[in-house]
Amino acid sequence: MISFEEENLLVHGTSFRTSPLDVREALALKKQEEDKLLSTIKERLKVEECVILSTCNRVEFIIYRTNPEKIIDDLIKINEERIGLHLEKGYFYNFLGRDAIKHIFRVTSSLDSMVIGEPQITGQVKSAYEVSLKKGFVGKNLSMVFERAFFVAKRIRRETALGENPNSISSQAVELAESIFGDLSKRKVIVIGTGEMGEIAIKSFISRGISKIYITSRTIERAEELCSIYSGEVIPFKDLYRGLKDVDIVLCASAAPHYLITKNDVKNVMKKRKGNPIFFIDISLPRNIDPEVGTLENVYLYHIDDLQRIVDRNIKKRREEAIKGEAIVEEELGKFFRRVKEERIGPLLRMVYETADSIRRTELEELFRMLGNISGHQKRAIEDFSVNVVKKILHKPVTRIKEMARNGESSFIETFFTIFGDEDEIENRNKG
Amino acid sequence: MKFLILGTYSMSLLFYLLHLFFNLRIFLKTGFSFLCLGFLIHTLKFITGITSPSSIPLYYMSGVMSFFSILLGCVFIGYQIRGLVPALGYITVPAVILFYIASISLPQRGVFRPELNTLLFPIHVTFSITGYVFFFLSFAAGLFYLLQERNIKLKILRWSPKRIPSLVELDFMNYRTVQFGFTFITLGILTGSLWSERLWGSVWNWDPKEVLALLVWIIYASYLHLRLIAGWKGRKSAILSVIGFILFLIAFFGRKLIPGGYHDFI
Numbered sequence: 001m002i003s004f005e006e007e008n009l010l011v012h013g014t015s016f017r018t019s020p021l022d023v024r025e026a027l028a029l030k031k032q033e034e035d036k037l038l039s040t041i042k043e044r045l046k047v048e049e050c051v052i053l054s055t056c057n058r059v060e061f062i063i064y065r066t067n068p069e070k071i072i073d074d075l076i077k078i079n080e081e082r083i084g085l086h087l088e089k090g091y092f093y094n095f096l097g098r099d100a101i102k103h104i105f106r107v108t109s110s111l112d113s114m115v116i117g118e119p120q121i122t123g124q125v126k127s128a129y130e131v132s133l134k135k136g137f138v139g140k141n142l143s144m145v146f147e148r149a150f151f152v153a154k155r156i157r158r159e160t161a162l163g164e165n166p167n168s169i170s171s172q173a174v175e176l177a178e179s180i181f182g183d184l185s186k187r188k189v190i191v192i193g194t195g196e197m198g199e200i201a202i203k204s205f206i207s208r209g210i211s212k213i214y215i216t217s218r219t220i221e222r223a224e225e226l227c228s229i230y231s232g233e234v235i236p237f238k239d240l241y242r243g244l245k246d247v248d249i250v251l252c253a254s255a256a257p258h259y260l261i262t263k264n265d266v267k268n269v270m271k272k273r274k275g276n277p278i279f280f281i282d283i284s285l286p287r288n289i290d291p292e293v294g295t296l297e298n299v300y301l302y303h304i305d306d307l308q309r310i311v312d313r314n315i316k317k318r319r320e321e322a323i324k325g326e327a328i329v330e331e332e333l334g335k336f337f338r339r340v341k342e343e344r345i346g347p348l349l350r351m352v353y354e355t356a357d358s359i360r361r362t363e364l365e366e367l368f369r370m371l372g373n374i375s376g377h378q379k380r381a382i383e384d385f386s387v388n389v390v391k392k393i394l395h396k397p398v399t400r401i402k403e404m405a406r407n408g409e410s411s412f413i414e415t416f417f418t419i420f421g422d423e424d425e426i427e428n429r430n431k432g
Numbered sequence: 433m434k435f436l437i438l439g440t441y442s443m444s445l446l447f448y449l450l451h452l453f454f455n456l457r458i459f460l461k462t463g464f465s466f467l468c469l470g471f472l473i474h475t476l477k478f479i480t481g482i483t484s485p486s487s488i489p490l491y492y493m494s495g496v497m498s499f500f501s502i503l504l505g506c507v508f509i510g511y512q513i514r515g516l517v518p519a520l521g522y523i524t525v526p527a528v529i530l531f532y533i534a535s536i537s538l539p540q541r542g543v544f545r546p547e548l549n550t551l552l553f554p555i556h557v558t559f560s561i562t563g564y565v566f567f568f569l570s571f572a573a574g575l576f577y578l579l580q581e582r583n584i585k586l587k588i589l590r591w592s593p594k595r596i597p598s599l600v601e602l603d604f605m606n607y608r609t610v611q612f613g614f615t616f617i618t619l620g621i622l623t624g625s626l627w628s629e630r631l632w633g634s635v636w637n638w639d640p641k642e643v644l645a646l647l648v649w650i651i652y653a654s655y656l657h658l659r660l661i662a663g664w665k666g667r668k669s670a671i672l673s674v675i676g677f678i679l680f681l682i683a684f685f686g687r688k689l690i691p692g693g694y695h696d697f698i
Contacts (some may be wrong), residue, residue, distance in 0.1 A: 113553035159456065179584060275665030277599060294585070298666050306587050 004340050007095040010068035010103065012059030012075050013053075014116050019091040026083045029054035033082070036206040040078060045071045047120045049142040052130040053107075055121065056116050062104065064141045069096060100253055101336065105329045108149040109156045110163070117318045120349050122153045144340075148223045152332045159328065161320040165314030169197075170204040172314070173281045176250055178208070178296050180279050180300060182194055189249040190235065191359040192260065194222040197252030197283050197304075205249075215245065216240055217254075244269045246279070251291055263292040266299060273298075283307070338406045345405045349398060356390050433479055433538050438671040440470035441529045448521045454593060460518055464509075467525060468560055471505040476530070478502060485546075490557045497535035499557070501528050503565045511569070519596050523572040550629040560645075562619030566613030567652070570606050574670035581667055589658045605668050605694035606673055607659065621645060644683030652675040 010090035012249075029037065029052055041047050041061070049064040061075060072094055080087050095103045103205045106112045129146045132138045157163055166172040174184075181187050189205055191198050191301060202213060216224040216239075221293045223234050235243050244250065244266070254260060261280070270278070275298055283304040284291040294301030363387055368379065397416065404412045438593055450456075455591030475616070478498060482488055489495020508524045583589060625635035638641065655672045658664035664672075 153487070176584070176589070177579070179589070179596075179597045188492045261596055273663075275659075275663035277666060297668075302585055302587065310587070361641060 003344070004065075004144060006100045006151070006340075007069060007339070008064050008066055008100070008141070009097060009100045009145065010063045010065075010072075010381055011060055011095040012063065012072055012101040013058060013091070013110070015060075016089045018093055023085075023087070023091055025084055026057060027054075027057070027059040027079060027087075029059065033137065034131055037078075037082065038135060039130065041075070042080065042137060045074055048069070049132075049139045050137050051129050051146070052124055052131040054125050058107070060107070061202040062100075062142065062145075064139070069094070070093070097287050098333065098337075100335055102329060104145060104149050105152045105332060106326075108146075109325055109329065110328065111156075111322055111325050115167050116315075116322050119163050119165045122150070122157075122295035125153075126150065140391060148332070148336055152329060155332070156325045156328050160321045160324045162318060162325055164321075166363060166400075167311060167315055167318065169304065169311055170201045170282065171284075172200060172307050172311050173302070174204045174208055176281075176300075176302060177279055181248055182213075185209040186211055187248040188214065188246065188250060190214040190216065190231075190240075190243050191226075192216055192240065192250070192288070193254030193284065194219065194221040194226055195253045195255065195284075198251060199226065200300075201251050201253065201283065202226070202232075205251075206230060210249075214243055216243065235375045241265060241269065243276070245272050248276075248278060250278065250289075252280065252284055254288050256284070257286065257287050258288075259290045260288045261293065263296065266293045266296055270296060272301065281307075338356050341405045342402055345401065349401070352398070353394065356394060360386050360390050433473075433615070437474045437477065438529070438532065440473060441525070441532060444470060445525045445529060446480055448525050449455075450452035451518075452522050460521075464512060464518070465504060465526070465565065467521070467580065468509060468527070470528075471502065471509060474505070475502055486553065488489060490554050492539075494535045494538035496557065497531050497538065498562065499690050500561050500565065501535060502687060503561055504531065507562075507565050507569065517691055520569070520572050521578070523575065524569070527568060527572075536582075537642035550627065550630070552623055552630070556620055556623040556627055559616050559623055563613045563615075563617030563620055565650075566609045567614065567673070567677050567680060569654065570673040571601050573606040573609065574673040577606060577670040578674070581670075590622075603669065607668055610652055610655055610673055614649075614656060617645075617649060617652070621649060640685065642677070648676060648680045648683055651679060 004023060014027065014268065016024070034052065037052065038050055039065070041050050044064075045065070047063050047065045048216075051062040053060040053062065056231075063071070063075075065071070071093075076092065095408070103112070107155055108122055110117050110119065110121045113121050125146070129138065133143070166175045177187070183206065185208075187210055189202075189210055189212070191202060191213065194215065207214070213227075213230055215223045215226050215232045215233045216235040216237050218237055227230065228233050240260075244261075250261075252260065266280075266300060267385065277298040277300065280289050280293060280299065280300065280301040283306065287303060289301060291301065292304070293299055365383070368374070378407075401412070401416050444463050444466035447459045451459035451463060459675065470480060478489060478495075489498060504524065505528045508520065508528075511522070512518050576596060577588060577599060581599055584599070598604075628637065630636045651672060655664075655676065658672075659669055
């Protein structure tokens with residue numbers, strides 16, 4: 001029986017909106033702490049169900065218990081003991097009931113993220129939920145909320161373009177590479193220079209399964225170091241042009257004061273490439289690739305400024321899509337509560353059906369005894385008839401009562417059950 | 433029946449357009465289902481219409497159009513089942529409809545010429561039409577390539593790679609369809625000249641249609657040649673395939689404007 005009461009739900013948490021980074025870092029949950037913290041909360045605070053979500057941008061406790069607002073101070077205390085730091089009350093936000101559900105829907109759908117629409121958060125919520133589920137800290141109430149939240153996140157991802165436009169320079173560069181080459185798993189990239197931006201881009205390409213990474217730099221030690229981390233291959237700087245013949249993507253993150261690659265260089269290289277396209281990404285300042293390179297056929301050149309402009313536009317688009325996402329959240333909240341109300345009467349309806357069915361069966365046996373010898377075919381016909389009569393008589397009142405439950409007309413529901421619900425009363429009526 | 437087929441195809445187009453604007457998978461699936469349904473009804477009607485030699489649709493312009501529409505639907509359905517470039521439907525489905533409309537608005541039967549009724553003739557038509565269907569697909573891929581390439585060069589990114597295939601994929605599809613198209617069209621020309629030789633005693637008559645077909649053939653032959661020898665890939669290839677198909681359209685429809693010639697029945 002679903003007994004979900006919205007006022008029993010609490011989200012107590014802190015995020016990039018309410019607390020500084022060092023506080024969130026201290027609060028972040030380590031893997032080995034999960035069990036202990038969940039047990040402490042359950043036992044000390046008499047919590048029925050609990051999920052702890054911990055990411056680099058937020059730490060949240062999602063709790064189901066009666067009068068959850070009473071344990072907020074204790075939760076802060078438990079966390080203070082855990083990390084050995086004083087925690088301001090103002091670092092935390094608390095959502096109860098409908099607001100809590102809305103917050104969970106929004107977080108799971110990445111509407112509350114620092115980078116709106118970033119895809120990781122849904123997975124993070126899922127794994128936090130699964131950890132609690134596996135260890136028995138999730139029951140039917142939180143599972144109902146979370147399962148719905150995952151559905152909402154999926155719906156928003158499907159129906160809006162929230163996650164479609166890349167929001168960082170490196171992911172935009174990767175997406176452009178995919179617009180040119182499609183699947184990157186057979187493609188090779190050469191990285192010139194070993195700066196921080198270059199390393200971020202390397203990671204993005206690896207995450208899309210790029211087949212080979214060459215790294216070249218004037219300082220060979222740093223290149224070797226990067227190669228050992230990302231299993232790449234060092235190319236001596238003087239062999240750069242030979243390298244250009246075979247790679248598909250050139251990522252220039254160097255800091256040379258002049259152009260490292262000129263139009264003429266690329267023109268010569270293109271003759272040997274048999275018309276295969278090449279994609280240059282110049283994220284160095286000042287430019288290290290001559291902008292004229294981009295005018296050559298089958299050559300695509302993007303400078304960091306181009307990428308930044310696209311990313312800015314994407315972020316604007318994402319905000320527009322977020323508005324659609326919020327509307328979906330509202331719609332789903334409404335549906336969620338209607339379902340809760342409808343399901344609350346489920347067990348009672350089952351009781352009504354069971355009572356009616358047991359009467360039907362008793363009466364049927366009586367009838368068969370009275371009729372004596374009748375064929376199996378006739379018996380089946382009579383039985384079907386009885387089933388249909390019961391179904392049809394109950395159909396309309398049950399449909400109506402479900403509607404009333406959805407609309408929250410509780411007084412009618414009670415009337416319904418005083419008429420149909422009480423087993424003894426029905427039996428008495430029958431005898432009468 | 434006409435309106436049933438037209439209606440089903442139009443529903444398909446409607447859903448492909450909805451997919452273009454709203455990008456929901458369900459639209460694509462529905463559009464594709466309607467296309468398959470339209471294709472089935474259309475094919476059934478086409479086949480059941482054949483009751484005597486003079487009712488073979490391939491002998492008349494309307495039937496050839498109808499056949500083109502069917503084959504285009506068939507090849508595109510094959511491509512989409514293999515998961516390739518559903519976005520091509522935005523161009524292909526309208527073409528299926530246009531050719532169907534052309535087929536029903538033309539006179540259904542012309543004068544039946546019994547001398548056409550040989551086995552070689554339907555083979556010649558089937559090869560040629562199949563070739564042109566592939567050329568249409570290479571035209572569509574080429575067009576997408578040119579648009580997408582222009583967007584990337586000008587740094588206006590309109591389509592994410594999830595919606596439109598990548599340049600390399602489009603280029604490959606452009607190439608593959610030209611290969612297929614070229615093979616079929618060559619077979620079409622060969623069977624055509626064989627048949628012409630039997631009928632008129634010469635393999636080549638310098639008929640306007642023959643000359644235009646030869647021109648189309650030369651364009652695609654140079655496409656393949658330049659690609660293999662000179663590394664013409666991407667933009668140049670795409671432009672050639674677009675020109676090739678436009679020339680075909682002129683050969684197919686504009687030919688009617690030039691009077692005379694042997695090939696005046698179709």
